[in-house]
Amino acid sequence: MIDATTPLMRRVRHFWPVVNLVIGLLIITAIVVALDDRILARTLTEGLIRVVIVVALYMFIGNSGIMSFGHIGFMMIGAYATGWQTCCPYTREMFMPGLPGYLLDNSHHFVLAIFLAGLLSAFVAFIAGIALMRLSGIAASIGTFAFLMIIYSVYLRWSTWTSGASSVIGLPQTTTPWVAYCYAVVTILAAFLYSRSKFGLALRASRDDEVAAKAAGVNVIGQRLLAFVISGFFCGMAGGLFGHFLGMLTVDTFFLNLTLITLAMLVIGGMQSLSGAVVGVVVLTVVIDLLKNLESGMFGDDGFVLPTSSTWVVVGVVMMLIIIFRRSGITRNAELYWPFKSDISAEGALKRQS
Numbered sequence: 001m002i003d004a005t006t007p008l009m010r011r012v013r014h015f016w017p018v019v020n021l022v023i024g025l026l027i028i029t030a031i032v033v034a035l036d037d038r039i040l041a042r043t044l045t046e047g048l049i050r051v052v053i054v055v056a057l058y059m060f061i062g063n064s065g066i067m068s069f070g071h072i073g074f075m076m077i078g079a080y081a082t083g084w085q086t087c088c089p090y091t092r093e094m095f096m097p098g099l100p101g102y103l104l105d106n107s108h109h110f111v112l113a114i115f116l117a118g119l120l121s122a123f124v125a126f127i128a129g130i131a132l133m134r135l136s137g138i139a140a141s142i143g144t145f146a147f148l149m150i151i152y153s154v155y156l157r158w159s160t161w162t163s164g165a166s167s168v169i170g171l172p173q174t175t176t177p178w179v180a181y182c183y184a185v186v187t188i189l190a191a192f193l194y195s196r197s198k199f200g201l202a203l204r205a206s207r208d209d210e211v212a213a214k215a216a217g218v219n220v221i222g223q224r225l226l227a228f229v230i231s232g233f234f235c236g237m238a239g240g241l242f243g244h245f246l247g248m249l250t251v252d253t254f255f256l257n258l259t260l261i262t263l264a265m266l267v268i269g270g271m272q273s274l275s276g277a278v279v280g281v282v283v284l285t286v287v288i289d290l291l292k293n294l295e296s297g298m299f300g301d302d303g304f305v306l307p308t309s310s311t312w313v314v315v316g317v318v319m320m321l322i323i324i325f326r327r328s329g330i331t332r333n334a335e336l337y338w339p340f341k342s343d344i345s346a347e348g349a350l351k352r353q354s
Helices: 007-035 038-064 071-086 103-105 112-131 137-157 177-196 198-209 210-215 220-246 256-269 274-295 310-325 341-352
Strands: none
Touching: 007 103, 007 274, 007 341, 038 177, 038 198, 038 220, 038 256, 038 274, 071 112, 071 137, 071 220, 071 256, 112 137, 112 256, 137 177, 177 198, 198 210, 198 220, 210 220, 210 310, 220 341, 256 274, 256 310, 274 310
16 A cells, blocks of 8 residues: 655545546446447446436535435436537427527537537526525425426427427437546546535535534535536536437436436445445446346346346345445445555544654
């Protein structure tokens, strides 16, 4: 184990969790791309998009301590906002006749479209957050779920802009493994910088003791709102990535199933650490893919075959076991500093040096 007692090594250690995560995902991506397996590549791409979603959830949930059930609503906003700018230029008027003339007649580049979609999601998060962030605990969680239901209902019935219950097809499938990896790295870096900033520290102070934080001058509502807007921005971008991964948009895609699986990934990994968010995605993606293969008979008809829908039963059981026996998740809400010493060891060493 490396002892981070010199100023240079302390600085290196400060950023080491990000280095670990970025290099780990890089190795996984490079291996899968080199194998040139289309099915494996799709699983990887979807997993990297989920990294963006779950890390965005960590920005708010992990730092504020408020469980949010509404962030997939921002994904829906981002996905459709990207589709309005890139989808099917020759049939856009047929799917979404209510769009303004500029959007009907013009298309934006994939990267610009995703950025603008993220900004729209952030704006909606700001408007919704003004009311929601005044709530705490269970009330705030219920409020975010109500927000998801409102967004779902609006988009389901806004047929002239979203095609309603029908699918919008024709989105260019530009979300490749490397594109998804780049967005995952950007999101991880943003989450790390936010969590280590004075804003992240203030929000975590309110999470640990709201009364003491207010007494120390922390604007709790303002800090929650800031985290809510930032996480909404990245969820909006994730929605754009997901739409361009599927090549189509359906309102039902961005509802309870995606909400529950992303929250499960965050809880299983460790919701109060960035490393936990990424580890939870990787572990659960591998487990889900393996179980789905067992359901489809990957070892042949004579091999072991799981009953249909067993995947979600197993995921539910795993989540229950984590909550019962290891509430802090796989990473115990700690960052991955290996090969440096753990947080406690390093801090003790620094105190001895001082």
